Amino acid sequence: MSAAPSPAPPRETRQREVISRLLQSAEGPLGVPELHARALNELPRLGVATVYRTLKLLQEQGAAHIVTLDGENLYEASGRxxxxxxxxxxxxxxxxxxxxxxxxxxxxxxxxxxxxxxxxxxxxxxxxxxxxx
Known part of the structure; x- marks a missing residue:
């Protein structure tokens, strides 16, 4: 019996590339509203739900993690x-x-x-x- 093929990694989207790059270049962790506002400069039609989904995916991939400050969840790139x-x-x-x-x-x-x-x-x-x- 052969093992089931592993699922293909999610395809890289323009939204994911922009959000990932913004996290990498940020001076510190960002909240979703700030990250969304920054991303709108490049992706004017980006919805906040896409930001949340992308952050969840980046966390699952180990590329981002949550920083909780004063009860607020902020996000930053991993590997720092x-x-x-x-x-x-x-x-x-x-x-x-x-x-x-x-x-x-x-x-x-x-x-x-x-x-x-x-x-x-x-x-x-x-x-x-x-x-x-």
């Missing part, structure tokens, strides 16, 4: 290595920080038996554009 985020309290933009402010290796054991597997840090304040000069 260990990093954290900065959220501007004035303009609301979220930036990726490529440095880690916490020296906390996996396997660290805290008093009480808490074993660290990973960590996430979000810093809050004013971005360079919003900070007083």
């Amino acid at each position: 290595g260990h990093h954290h985020h900065f959220s501007c309290r004035q303009c609301g933009r979220v930036y990726t920080l490529n440095t880690c402010p916490v020296a906390l290796p996996a396997g660290t054991v805290y008093p009480g038996g808490f074993v660290v597997e990973a960590h996430e840090v979000t810093l809050y304040g004013l971005c360079p554009a919003c900070a007083p000069r």
